[in-house]
Structure formats: C-alpha cells, structure tokens
Amino acid sequence: MADKIKRAEGLPVINRLAAGIDVGSRFHVVAVAADLDPEPVQTFSAFTTDLHRLADWLIRCGITTVAMESTGVYWIALYEILESRGLTVLLANAREVRAVPGRKTDIKDAQWLQKLHACGLLRASFRPGRDICALRAYLRQRERLLDYTASHIQHLQKALTHMNLQLHHIVSDVTGVTGLRIVRAIIEGERDAEVLSEMRDVRCKATAEEIRGSLHGNYQPEHLFALRQALDLHDYYQLKVAECDAEIERVMAIFRSKSSTPSAPIPAARHRTRAANALAFDVRTSLYEWIDTDLTQIHGLGPNLALRLVGECGTDLSRWPTSKHFASWLTLCPGSKISGGKVLSSRSRKSANRVVAHLRLAAVTVGKTQTALGAFYRRLSARIGKAKAVTATARKIAVLFYNAMRYGMEYRDPGANTYEEKYRERLVKGLGRRVAELGFSLQPIAAQAGVS
Numbered sequence: 001m002a003d004k005i006k007r008a009e010g011l012p013v014i015n016r017l018a019a020g021i022d023v024g025s026r027f028h029v030v031a032v033a034a035d036l037d038p039e040p041v042q043t044f045s046a047f048t049t050d051l052h053r054l055a056d057w058l059i060r061c062g063i064t065t066v067a068m069e070s071t072g073v074y075w076i077a078l079y080e081i082l083e084s085r086g087l088t089v090l091l092a093n094a095r096e097v098r099a100v101p102g103r104k105t106d107i108k109d110a111q112w113l114q115k116l117h118a119c120g121l122l123r124a125s126f127r128p129g130r131d132i133c134a135l136r137a138y139l140r141q142r143e144r145l146l147d148y149t150a151s152h153i154q155h156l157q158k159a160l161t162h163m164n165l166q167l168h169h170i171v172s173d174v175t176g177v178t179g180l181r182i183v184r185a186i187i188e189g190e191r192d193a194e195v196l197s198e199m200r201d202v203r204c205k206a207t208a209e210e211i212r213g214s215l216h217g218n219y220q221p222e223h224l225f226a227l228r229q230a231l232d233l234h235d236y237y238q239l240k241v242a243e244c245d246a247e248i249e250r251v252m253a254i255f256r257s258k259s260s261t262p263s264a265p266i267p268a269a270r271h272r273t274r275a276a277n278a279l280a281f282d283v284r285t286s287l288y289e290w291i292d293t294d295l296t297q298i299h300g301l302g303p304n305l306a307l308r309l310v311g312e313c314g315t316d317l318s319r320w321p322t323s324k325h326f327a328s329w330l331t332l333c334p335g336s337k338i339s340g341g342k343v344l345s346s347r348s349r350k351s352a353n354r355v356v357a358h359l360r361l362a363a364v365t366v367g368k369t370q371t372a373l374g375a376f377y378r379r380l381s382a383r384i385g386k387a388k389a390v391t392a393t394a395r396k397i398a399v400l401f402y403n404a405m406r407y408g409m410e411y412r413d414p415g416a417n418t419y420e421e422k423y424r425e426r427l428v429k430g431l432g433r434r435v436a437e438l439g440f441s442l443q444p445i446a447a448q449a450g451v452s
Contacts, residue, residue, distance in 0.1 A: 020113025067117035300362035363393035
C-alpha cells in the first residue's frame with residue numbers, strides 16, 4: 001500500500017529508458033533507472049576509450065536518450081561519441097537543472113538529471129547538425145584569430161607611441177596600405193620622414209605634410225624590437241585567417257554541391273565596398289547559391305554577418321515554431337518576471353549568444369541610414385532611449401532573417417519617409433479611436449496661409 005501511494009505521489013515517468021550524465025573535466029558520472037542495471041550509477045574517466053565504454057554500457061542497458069549539462073567544453077567529445085552511437089542526446093542548460101534537492105554531489109546531480117529527463121522536464125539547448133557545426137567551428141576560429149590580431153595591432157600602436165610616432169593618429173587604420181608600408185620601412189631601417197611620407201597611398205585622406213610631421217620620432221632599439229615583433233605576429237595571424245577562409249570556402253562548396261540551383265539570378269548588391277576583415281572569397285554569391293535567398297537585402301546584414309547567422313543557426317529554422325520563439329531564444333524580447341500578479345521586471349535576459357552581439361552592432365549601424373529600420377530606430381531612441389531601441393531594432397532584423405530563411409520572404413525596404421507616413425497614419429487612427437471613446441471626433445485643421 002505504501003509503495004502504491006509513493007508511486008501515485010511521484011512524477012509520471014514518460015521515458016524510463018533515459019539516462020543522466022554529470023559532466024566533469026576528468027570523469028563523468030552516469031545514472032540510469034534503478035531497474036535497468038544492478039549498479040545504476042557508474043563513474044567513467046574522461047579518456048576516449050572510457051567514453052566508448054560508457055556508450056557501450058548505456059546501449060547494454062537499453063538507453064535511448066541521454067541528458068547532460070552544458071558544462072564548459074567538456075561535454076563536446078562525449079556528446080559527439082554518444083550521437084555517433086545512435087543515442088539521442090539532450091544538452092540541458094545548467095541554469096534550469098541546478099536546483100538539486102538535498103546535499104549536492106556528483107552522484108545526486110546525475111540522478112537528478114536522469115529523473116528530470118525521464119519525466120520529460122528538460123528542454124534541449126539548440127545545437128545544429130554536424131555539417132553546420134563544422135562551419136560554425138571554422139567561423140568561430142576565424143573570429144578568435146581576428147581578436148588575437150587586434151591585440152597585436154594595439155601592441156604595434158603602443159610601440160609607435162613609445163617612439164613618439166603619431167602615425168596611428170593621422171591615418172585612420174595603421175594596418176591599412178599606407179600604414180603598413182611606412183611601418184615596414186621603419187623596421188627595415190628607413191628614418192627619413194620625407195621618404196616615409198612618399199609611401200602614402202593615393203586613397204589616404206591624410207596629406208603628405210600631415211604624415212611627414214607625425215614621423216619625426218625617438219627611435220630606440222627596444223621600441224623597434226617591440227614594433228617588429230608586433231608586426232610579425234600580426235602578419236602571422238593574417239596568414240592563419242587566410243587558412244580559415246580557405247576552409248570555409250571549401251565547406252561552403254560542399255554545401256552548394258548538395259543544394260539545387262537557385263531559381264533566379266542573384267539580385268544586385270546594395271553596397272559595392274568591401275567590409276573590413278571580410279572573407280577572401282565572394283561570400284554573398286556563395287551563400288546565395290547555397291540557400292537560394294539573398295540575406296544581404298536586409299539592411300544591417302552584410303555578407304559576413306549573414307554567413308555568421310547561418311553558421312550559428314543553420315538553414316532549418318523550424319526548430320523555432322514562430323519568429324517570437326526565435327527572438328526569445330536570442331533574448332531580444334522583454335523578460336517575464338511576475339509574482340503575485342505584479343510584474344517585477346521586464347528587462348531582457350542577459351545572454352552570451354554570439355549572434356546577439358552582432359545583431360546589436362547591426363542595429364546601431366542601420367540606425368544611421370535613411371531606411372525604414374533606421375527610422376524605426378530613431379523614433380524609439382527618442383522615445384525610450386538608445387539601449388531599448390538597439391534591442392528592438394536587433395529583434396526586427398532577427399525576425400526578417402527568420403522569415404527569409406524559413407519562408408523565403410524577400411525584403412524590400414519601403415524607405416524612411418514611407419515608414420514615417422504609415423506611423424503618422426497609425427498614430428492618427430489611434431487618437432481618433434481614443435477620442436471616439438470619449439464621445440468626440442477629430443477634425444483636421446486646414447492650413448492657413450500667412451498665419452504666423
């Protein structure tokens with residue numbers, strides 16, 4: 001009788017063939033249902049041979065699905081091995097499963113994960129397919145290399161400052177054509193400011209006189225040594241970035257070979273200028289031949305950002321039922337913190353999602369354009385502040401990306417003036433409705449010439 005009451009009070013088990021794994025850096029603790037093995041909780045080392053032994057044990061127990069926390073990067077090898085063995089792996093957000101009742105141990109963590117997963121109380125974090133994961137890894141590696149390059153550019157500028165060479169204040173980019181010519185000449189032993197200023201590129205906005213005045217420096221051996229090493233490291237990372245570009249192009253060529261030919265020729269590009277740190281091949285055309293949609297027609301999405309979005313989210317966005325779910329995943333929607341019927345907070349959640357940071361930068365950029373999105377940004381910025389305007393505009397760009405990828409919708413910008421006119425119409429219509437509720441009516445005031 002007591003057992004029947006205990007089962008009635010417990011949570012219903014949806015899938016008894018579920019396992020839970022507490023992931024660690026040196027070992028993993030695995031828990032299955034108590035009736036599947038005499039030792040339902042076992043510990044395995046993090047070595048690859050032990051991970052295969054872990055997978056063999058789960059298969060012998062008849063396990064079909066496994067839940068684990070996204071702990072650092074230690075879960076990746078285990079995830080890939082279990083996935084290759086045919087098991088369904090659910091990667092849970094650690095924030096949603098951290099409330100372990102009682103004392104916290106690795107064994108209790110694994111058992112708690114197994115219980116939650118067996119009862120269907122866990123949500124899987126998004127992880128694209130294997131092919132998209134490979135592209136994402138290359139893109140993230142490239143971004144990391146660019147970050148390393150930026151740090152060495154700062155070292156280069158610091159060495160110039162130590163020598164009182166103000167070149168990086170005169171030219172807009174010290175690693176541009178003009179800047180690198182002059183820096184390389186300085187390292188090779190040239191000290192004449194007149195000769196160095198003649199290396200100016202014709203497209204440089206700074207005049208030869210300005211450059212000449214900035215190149216009278218205090219050349220000390222230790223500072224020249226630091227300048228040489230900073231430039232060598234900068235050049236080395238540029239070579240590694242070029243290698244990443246080649247791998248990304250190779251992967252995208254494989255994707256294009258598996259996709260059908262686009263139904264229409266690629267539309268004309270909105271911008272012909274090449275962005276800084278752009279990939280070394282025609283990303284826009286390659287991406288269009290792969291997904292049959294020109295994402296760069298959406299204002300704020302350049303070829304690089306469009307590729308980053310596809311690399312992070314994949315090509316199948318049906319994982320999110322609607323654009324609202326997609327915006328919520330990106331944390332670009334108001335939060336919901338309600339208690340006792342009172343809204344405690346509606347702030348957007350913090351997120352480490354790489355896509356969100358890029359979308360916010362795109363929102364700031366598009367806010368300076370004479371487009372519908374730019375007019376939307378400026379209107380909200382004046383009314384509720386720039387921070388919320390950035391979030392709202394980033395959400396609009398994300399929704400346009402979602403609709404283009406899932407439904408193939410083409411974006412055509414109506415322009416800032418059209419947006420302002422439609423906004424004014426909506427405003428007048430809303431005012432008329434409110435006035436009508438009070439028993440009045442709106443009458444337009446005819447403009448009178450000559451009235452001050």
